[in-house]
Amino acid sequence: MTLSLLAIQAAEAISAPEGATRWVWLTVAFPLLGFLVNGALALRRPQAKTIVSIVGAGVLVAAFAVAALIYAELRGHPPEAPVIVQLWRWIPSGSLDIRFAFQVDQLSVVMLLVVTGVGSLIHLFSIGYMHADAGYARYFAYLNLFVVFMLVLVLGASLPVLFVGWEGVGLCSYLLIGFWFGDKVNADAGKKAFLVNRIGDFGVLIAMFLLWYTLRSLDFVTITAKAPTDLVAGGGLVTAITLFLFLGCAGKSAQIPLYTWLPDAMAGPTPVSALIHAATMVTAGVYLVARTGILFAMAPFSSAVVAGVGALTALFAASIGLRQYDIKKVLAYSTISQLGYMFLAVGTGAYVAGIFHLVTHAFFKALLFLGAGSVIHAMHQAYHATHSHADAQDMRNMGGLRRYLPWTFWLMLIATFAIAGVPGLSGFFSKDEILAAAFGRGETHRIWLVYWAMGMLAAFMTAFYMMRLMAMTFFGENRTGAAEQEYLHDAPPVMTGPLVVLGILTIAGGLINLPAFAGGHHALETWLEPVVASAQAAMPLTMPHGTTEYLLIGAAVVTSLLGLFLGWRVTLARPIPTAALAPAETGFARVLFRKYYIDEIYDALIVRPLVGISRLVLWKGVDQGLIDGLGANGSASLARGLGWIGSRLQSGQLGFYVVVFLVGAVWLLRAVVR
Amino acid sequence: MLLGPSLLLSAVLFTIGVVGVLLRRNAIVLFMCVELMLNAVNLTFVAFSQVLGLGGQVMVFFVMTVAAAEAAVGLAIILAIFRHTRSVDLKNINLLQG
Numbered sequence: 001m002t003l004s005l006l007a008i009q010a011a012e013a014i015s016a017p018e019g020a021t022r023w024v025w026l027t028v029a030f031p032l033l034g035f036l037v038n039g040a041l042a043l044r045r046p047q048a049k050t051i052v053s054i055v056g057a058g059v060l061v062a063a064f065a066v067a068a069l070i071y072a073e074l075r076g077h078p079p080e081a082p083v084i085v086q087l088w089r090w091i092p093s094g095s096l097d098i099r100f101a102f103q104v105d106q107l108s109v110v111m112l113l114v115v116t117g118v119g120s121l122i123h124l125f126s127i128g129y130m131h132a133d134a135g136y137a138r139y140f141a142y143l144n145l146f147v148v149f150m151l152v153l154v155l156g157a158s159l160p161v162l163f164v165g166w167e168g169v170g171l172c173s174y175l176l177i178g179f180w181f182g183d184k185v186n187a188d189a190g191k192k193a194f195l196v197n198r199i200g201d202f203g204v205l206i207a208m209f210l211l212w213y214t215l216r217s218l219d220f221v222t223i224t225a226k227a228p229t230d231l232v233a234g235g236g237l238v239t240a241i242t243l244f245l246f247l248g249c250a251g252k253s254a255q256i257p258l259y260t261w262l263p264d265a266m267a268g269p270t271p272v273s274a275l276i277h278a279a280t281m282v283t284a285g286v287y288l289v290a291r292t293g294i295l296f297a298m299a300p301f302s303s304a305v306v307a308g309v310g311a312l313t314a315l316f317a318a319s320i321g322l323r324q325y326d327i328k329k330v331l332a333y334s335t336i337s338q339l340g341y342m343f344l345a346v347g348t349g350a351y352v353a354g355i356f357h358l359v360t361h362a363f364f365k366a367l368l369f370l371g372a373g374s375v376i377h378a379m380h381q382a383y384h385a386t387h388s389h390a391d392a393q394d395m396r397n398m399g400g401l402r403r404y405l406p407w408t409f410w411l412m413l414i415a416t417f418a419i420a421g422v423p424g425l426s427g428f429f430s431k432d433e434i435l436a437a438a439f440g441r442g443e444t445h446r447i448w449l450v451y452w453a454m455g456m457l458a459a460f461m462t463a464f465y466m467m468r469l470m471a472m473t474f475f476g477e478n479r480t481g482a483a484e485q486e487y488l489h490d491a492p493p494v495m496t497g498p499l500v501v502l503g504i505l506t507i508a509g510g511l512i513n514l515p516a517f518a519g520g521h522h523a524l525e526t527w528l529e530p531v532v533a534s535a536q537a538a539m540p541l542t543m544p545h546g547t548t549e550y551l552l553i554g555a556a557v558v559t560s561l562l563g564l565f566l567g568w569r570v571t572l573a574r575p576i577p578t579a580a581l582a583p584a585e586t587g588f589a590r591v592l593f594r595k596y597y598i599d600e601i602y603d604a605l606i607v608r609p610l611v612g613i614s615r616l617v618l619w620k621g622v623d624q625g626l627i628d629g630l631g632a633n634g635s636a637s638l639a640r641g642l643g644w645i646g647s648r649l650q651s652g653q654l655g656f657y658v659v660v661f662l663v664g665a666v667w668l669l670r671a672v673v674r
Numbered sequence: 675m676l677l678g679p680s681l682l683l684s685a686v687l688f689t690i691g692v693v694g695v696l697l698r699r700n701a702i703v704l705f706m707c708v709e710l711m712l713n714a715v716n717l718t719f720v721a722f723s724q725v726l727g728l729g730g731q732v733m734v735f736f737v738m739t740v741a742a743a744e745a746a747v748g749l750a751i752i753l754a755i756f757r758h759t760r761s762v763d764l765k766n767i768n769l770l771q772g
Contacts, residue, residue, distance in 0.1 A: 652768030654704075658695055 014221050015079045020069040021104050024085050027063040027070075027112060028102075028151045034059035034144035042137035049136050056140030057123040060147060064116035071109050078530070079105070082221055084157050091160070095216065103157035103220060107531040110355060110524075111154035111287060114362050115280050119147050121498035122275040125370050128495035129271050129377060139179060139269065146172035150280050154287060159208050159218040162288070166204065166252065169281045170197045176276060177268040189267040196261040200251015207244035210237065224294050224534055233298040233538065242295050242302035246309075249285025253339045256313045260599055262336055266328040270376055273328060274369030278335045279362040286342040286358050290351045293535030297349060303539065304447060307347025307438070311451040311458075314340030316596075318461035322468070323592035325579065326393045327372045330469050334419065335365055337458055341434050344455055348448065349539040350437035351532040352513070352525045357430035359524075360509040364418040364427055367502035371412035374491040374499070375473060378405055382480060382487035390481070394579040395469065400478035404488035407496050409474045411503040416470050418506045420463035421560040426509030428560075431459060433515065436552050440542045456559055463563025464570075471571040479578045517549065680721035688714035701752045701762040705745075712741045 017024070037055045041048050082105035091098040102108075123143060130139050149168025156162035170193075178190030212218055214237055215226050231238045249255070254262035265277045276282070289296055289306060296303050314337045321333035338361050345354035378401075379392035390397050402409035418425035421432065435455050441448035478485060490496060514520020544552060577583070585593040594600075651657075687710055694707030716734045723730030756762050 650770055652771030654764045654767070655696060655699075662692065662696070 014084045015081050017083050017085045017104070020066070020073045021083050022085065023066060024070055024102050024104050024155065025087060026066045027116060028148055028155070030059040030063040030066070031144045031147040031151070035141050035148060038137050038141035038144055042135070042141050046134070046137050049131065052137045052140050053127045056144060057120065057127060059144060060116060060120040060123045063147070063151070064113075064120045067109070067112045067116045070104060071113055074104070074106065074109055080530075082157075082531075084221065096212070098158060098160050098218065100161055101157040101219075102155040102161075104155070105531055106528050107287075107290065107355065108154050110359065110528070112151065114359055115147065115150050115154060118279045118362050118366050118502075119150075119275060121501055122271050122279070122366060122370065125274075125373065125495050125498040126269075126271040128492050129373055130269060133269075135179065139176075142172055142175045142179070143272070143275070146176070146276060146281070150284075153284055157219060157221070159204075159211065159220075162291075163201075163204060163208070166248075166284065167201065169276070169284065170194065170201070170252070173197075173265065173276050173281060176272040177265045179268050179272070183267075186267040189261075189264040193261040193265050196258050197251045200248040200258055203244040203247025203251070207241050207248070210241045210244065214241075220291060223292065227294045227298060228534065228538065231295075231298060234300055238295055239299045239301050242292075242299040243305065245288065245292060245295070246285075246302060246306055249288055249306075249343070250309065251285075252288075253282050253285030253343070254336050255285070255309050255340065255343060256316060259313060259317065259336050260602060263329055263332040263595070266326070266332050270328065270369060270373035273332070274366045274373065277332070278365040278369050282335065282339055283342065283358045283362070286339065286346055286354055289343070289346040290355055290532070293346070293351050293532055294538060296346070297535040297538035300539070303347045303349065304445070305347070307344050307441075307448065307451055310340045310343025310345075310347055311438075311454040312340070313337065314344060314458040315454045315461070316340075318458045318465065320592055320595050321465040322461060323585070323589050324465075325395050325582075325593075326391075327375065327395050327398075327469065327473060328369075328393055330395075330465060331365070331368055331372055334368075334462065334465065337462060338365065338419070340458070341431060341455065344438060344451060345434040348434070348437045348441045348451075349536070349541045350434060351535060352522075352528050353430065353433040353437050355528065356513045356524050357427075357434055359512065360418070360426035360430040360506075363502055363505040363509045364415040364425075367411060367415040367499060367506050368419070370495070370499055370502065371408050371415065374405060374408040374495060375401060377491055377495070378408075378488050379480065382484035385487045386481070386483045388481065388484065391579055395472040396576055396579040396582055397479055398473045399476045399480070399576065400474070401488065402474040403478075404485070405474075405490045407490045408499065411499045412474070413470060414503050415506050416466045417564075418509075420466050420564055421459060421556055422564070423557055424507075424510070426506055428556075429510035429513065429515060429518070432553060432556050433513070435459070435556060436544055436549065437541060439548075439552055440544050443542055456555065459556065460559045460563040463560045464567040467564045467567030468571045471568055472576060476572055476576065479576065517553070677721055677725065680717060684714040684717035684721065687711075687717065699764050701755065701764055704764065705748055705752065708748075709741060709745070712737055 034055050038052055041052055041055075082103050085102040085104060087100045087102065089097065090100040123140075126139070126143065130136055133139065146169060149165045149172060151165070153162055153165025153169060156165055174190045174194040177193050178187045181187045181190075208218060211223065215223060215230055217223060217226065227238070247258075251258040262277060262282065266273055268277075296306065317333045317336035317340065321330050321337065324330045324333060338357070342354045342357050342361070345351070345357060375398065376392055379398065383390055383392050414425070418427035421428045435452055438448050438452040438455060442452060478488075480488065510518075511520070511523075513522055513524035515522060543549075584590070591597070691707045691709075691711035691714060694710065695704055698704055698707065716737055719730035719734045719737070721730075752762060755767060759766060
């Protein structure tokens with residue numbers, strides 16, 4: 001065992017774990033412990049809310065502490081090669097020997113910090129948000145379990161280990177979307193998310209089979225080492241592998257054509273939307289593309305597809321976001337749109353920019369969702385107090401909330417400016433880098449200039465719909481209702497505290513990769529350089545410099561400010577009717593409001609035919625006809641028929657038996673004598 | 675050397691036995707007909723042993739032994755049936771009818 005490990009380490013250039021890195025499994029073990037404790041409490045003592053709060057959030061903070069220690073150590077002694085922490089031999093089967101191992105390198109540490117850091121804040125927020133809920137312990141058990149799987153996903157040293165996390169987060173996503181399963185809508189939304197993701201997971205599995213077939217290994221280290229020599233760059237095989245991988249990413253990260261589950265996923269509690277459906281799980285696809293960057297870099301066609309789908313999704317989702325009224329739906333489409341940016345980045349070969357946007361997006365989108373959670377919390381309490389059945393999430397029922405929720409207002413305004421790309425805030429730097437990279441790639445192929453233009457248009461729309469959200473929610477006259485206004489107020493400190501921390505991160509997040517023109521030195525790029533070096537070598541990136549760079553930045557800033565200004569003016573130009581009194585949408589606005597009818601189209605083209613075929617062919621034909629009719633009842637009828645013939649032979653009359661015997665004997669005799 | 679007449683006699687006896695088994699309904703008579711067939715075969719064995727050696731006569735002893743055993747078992751069964759149904763007419767005994 002030890003010898004073979006040493007042999008592997010010698011062959012693949014990996015570093016042995018030392019110091020705090022050896023304890024990386026603790027980051028998974030802590031939330032797992034939290035899951036077990038909270039799960040047991042959910043079954044036995046669902047009312048023990050104090051201990052659930054302490055355990056649920058405490059394990060996350062502990063995991064974050066371990067992650068911070070590992071980061072500090074890696075920062076002190078940056079490892080030459082990825083550190084592999086072997087836990088146990090998982091699938092030893094012939095030449096396939098998969099170890100349950102964690103890979104600690106610059107990329108996984110970034111993800112580790114984001115997941116545990118943002119996760120801790122959202123767990124703390126949840127203590128306030130979910131406190132009155134009957135399923136409090138169950139909620140924290142699911143949330144802890146999600147973090148377990150998410151960490152397995154980002155730490156996994158091979159595709160199968162990653163896949164365990166990949167499937168696990170899908171499970172937790174399903175459980176938490178359908179958390180309030182008493183409403184059929186919520187349960188359906190969970191099911192939809194699970195089924196749509198299944199299509200993507202199929203792609204990941206096929207990609208794994210193909211990788212095993214060609215490279216005889218599923219370890220990321222081996223893949224990165226072997227791919228340049230064992231695979232033909234631009235060949236059909238590597239293109240197929242990457243396209244299948246991207247199918248999985250499109251499912252998990254809600255890209256066209258598999259994005260439809262994410263808006264429905266808003267049926268879950270709002271902190272869940274913030275953690276799973278904005279900050280962490282949905283970015284797993286971006287992480288996977290960055291992790292297997294060498295393969296995508298060797299398949300220019302796949303990279304173009306990834307970037308194209310990303311750009312198209314960014315634009316498409318942003319346009320839907322222009323005309324939604326549910327505050328969480330706007331943020332959901334915004335998330336899809338921002339994920340599109342990340343895929344545009346990794347498809348362009350700007351892996352660092354993609355991860356950079358992933359991190360900053362985790363900050364500001366978590367802040368936006370938690371802010372929306374505060375708003376919904378306040379609205380819900382107000383409507384609850386007056387026994388009103390109005391929609392607590394509809395922005396047409398809000399308005400003027402800045403007077404009642406000042407903390408939430410200011411923090412969400414920061415996040416809005418960040419996502420819109422106002423200079424100086426985190427989103428500005430990361431989005432700018434993506435657009436600059438796409439523009440730079442335009443030198444090699446003109447299609448990337450189209451992608452850049454789509455990205456710019458999406459950026460304008462982003463600024464527009466975010467300002468529309470802010471204007472409808474926080475400005476103008478209050479439309480909640482006269483009786484409700486006295487109940488509207490900011491959330492308790494346990495909810496506002498995490499918002500403040502996220503607000504600081506949203507402002508300062510750009511510092512982690514401050515570009516040269518802003519006086520920085522691309523810290524994140526330097527940090528991630530060892531991880532993305534080989535992919536970058538296979539697909540070199542030319543960033544625009546000098547005048548072009550400043551022109552691009554200028555264009556981005558103008559677009560963003562114009563979007564914000566127009567969003568403000570158009571929204572507040574005329575009074576907004578409340579949801580109950582709102583007239584029906586007309587024209588193209590209706591198409592946008594109905595989300596381009598994509599759900600209806602999928603329903604007509606895929607779901608209904610599938611259900612029809614299942615009903616007519618599989619159920620009536622195969623199940624009832626073949627299996628029940630021919631298989632079960634048919635064999636029974638056959639046995640009964642044969643038995644009837646046999647029983648007729650038994651007359652009970654001895655004479656008959658003797659005749660039969662005699663005829664038989666004579667017949668045998670004849671055969672012998674002849 | 676009466677091989678021909680002996681075989682003829684045994685054939686006649688055997689046929690009588692077969693016809694008896696086929697036609698009679700009384701269990702005792704049926705039983706006697708079976709014995710008749712066995713003894714017809716014995717006669718054949720003895721007749722042939724004059725030509726082919728003593729093996730046939732040895733076989734006769736086996737047949738007689740089996741016949742004795744069969745008679746013992748068979749008569750016991752018939753007795754049991756008679757005690758049960760007060761009749762040895764096979765027409766009334768058709769419990770195995772399917």
